[in-house]
Amino acid sequence: MVKRFLFIILASSLIAGGCGKTQEAKKEPEPEKSVEADAAKEPQKEAWWEREHEVYEPADLPRELTEDEKDLMKKPGEFSGDQYDEQAAIEKLKELPDNLTAEQYADAILKLTAEDYHEDVQELIKFDPTIESTGSRPDEEIEEPTVNGVHYAILLDASGSMNAQNKGGTRMEEAKSAIMSFIDVLPKDSTVSLRVYGHEGTGSDADKERSCASTETLYNGANEAGKVKAALDQVQPAGWTPIGKAIAETRNDIPEDAGSAIVYVVSDGIETCEGDPVKEAQKLAAEGIEPIINIIGFQVDNEAQQLLQEVAKAGNGEFTLANSKQDVEKYWKEEYQRLMDAWENWRNEGLKEVQAKQQELLKKADSLGQAVMKKSDLEFKHAEALQIALSKEGIQEDYDITSKVWSLLYDRQQMAWNYGYKTSTAAWQDAYEGGNKVWQEIYHEGNNKWQEYYHKQ
Structure with a gap:
């Protein structure tokens, strides 16, 4: 019993002694950490061949990019284009580890040699093959008698002097005949008004006030020759000549929805009612529809010619001296010839413009395509040289991988x-076909208009 008891005590002492040594060991200074251990814990910088390709982010494109276009939006490599330095590029490739896949090797080569396609690609995406002629059609710039929405306001002088004899009858008879010839060639969907002035009273001083106050619309409506003729038949030469008043009142004859208006004043003399036809012509010409006042003067003297010329000028129109019905008809023929010439000129200028724009677009489309193709050839030339260097320099000696790298670069x-x-x-085809279509449209429109006025002469 005693021996066993002592054994237990000794064992306890040993245990206690061991604990003491352990506590002392904990107080010893810890060993210093190595620089290598600290470096191992720091994040490693990404190697150049591991980085994602930087890409351009184009804006305002008319559509989404295709996968190929996204690939071509990659930013150029360090050795692209004129920056290509084969030896420097090979030195960069020597940094590659020897356990990369063919895809990784090909990607690394493209990171060095990729060309910059992004501007050409954006231009191709934005390419607009639309071709339009900017030339103003004659119906926008010229008093063109066949334009829809045009109102023709005819002012007929019914003063007593219109009763004078002319070669083919009285001046009034010839004026009426000329007006009807004009009505016959106006577009059927146009509107027409006939206003007379000076048709009441007589040429005596006693009737001057009444006559000078007389101006009346005898017809206003669709271009119907029978109704216009019926209205003209009522007119008989009578009194004085209130041209100014007639011009002022004619604004009431022009429909509100008329696109434009052409006013024709047929007269044989000057203002005799103290009106101011020049001022009234200016006012009318300043209206929103911008009417044109053309004056046809029958057998007028020099003083009347001068006044009527001033009225026409104030109304942005023309003055034509007519001594007979034939002269008036000649006037209309000249108008039609003027329009024929205008349409012919519009056609020729339009065709020339369209051809020039078409050629410009065709050249642009071809140039953009050639730029992309040439860059692809140059990129492959440089990439292939580096691919060959992979095995020649011992960077990559596995034939299968090297061969696949070449295939990826070629693809x-x-x-x-x-x-x-x-x-x-x-893009070239769209511009070619679009240009041809517009060319044909202009050609046929110009020819048709020319033919239309030719047959009206």
Whole structure:
């Protein structure tokens, strides 16, 4: 019993002694950490071949990018284009580890040699083949008798002097005949008004006030020759000549929805009612519809010619001296010839403009495509040289991997080349067909208008 008891005590002492040593060991200074250990804990910088390709982010494109276009939006490599330095690029490739896949090797080569396609691609995406002629059609600039929405206001002088004899009858008879010839060639969908002035009273001083106050619309409506003729038949030469008043009142004859108006004043003399036809012509010409006042003077003397010329000028129109019905008909023929010439000129200028724009677009489409294709060829030339260097420099000696790298680079070149070719060809074709279509439209429109006025002469 005693021996066992002592054994237990000794064992306890040993245990207690061991604990003491352990506590003392904990107080010893910890060893310093190595620089290598600290470096191992720091995040490693990404190697250049591991980084994602930087890409351009184009804005305001008319559509989403295709996968090929996204690939061509990658920013150029360090050794692209004129920056290509084969030896420097090979030195960069020597930094590559020897356990990369063919895809990684090909990607690394493209990071060095990729060309900059983004501007050409954006231009191809934004390419607009639309061709339009900017020339103003004669119906916008010229008093064109066949334009829809035009109102023709005819003011007929019914003063006593219109009863004077002329070669083919009285001046009034010839004026009426000339007006009807004009009505016959106006577009059927135009509107016409006939206003007379000076048709009441007589030429005596006693009737001057009444006559000078007389101006009346005898017809206003669709271009119906029978109704216009019936209205003309009522007119008989009578009194004085209130041209100013007639011009002032004719604004009431022009429909509110008329696109434009052409006012024809047929007279044989000057204002005799103290009116101011020049001032009234200016006022009328300042209206929103901008009417044109053309004056046809029958057998007028020099003083009347001067006044009527001033009225026509104030109304942005023309003065024509007519001594007979034939002269008035000649006037209309000249008008039609003027329009024929205008349409012919519009057609020729339009065709010239369209051809020039078409050629410009065709050249642009071809140039963009050629730029992409040439860059793809240059990129592949540089990439292929580096691919060959992979095995020659001992960077990559596995034939299968090296061969696959070449195939990947070639596929990239084919993709870029085909994109440039197909996209530019499609743009070229659109511009070619669009230009031809507009050319045909202008040609036929100009010819049809020319024929129309030719047959009216």
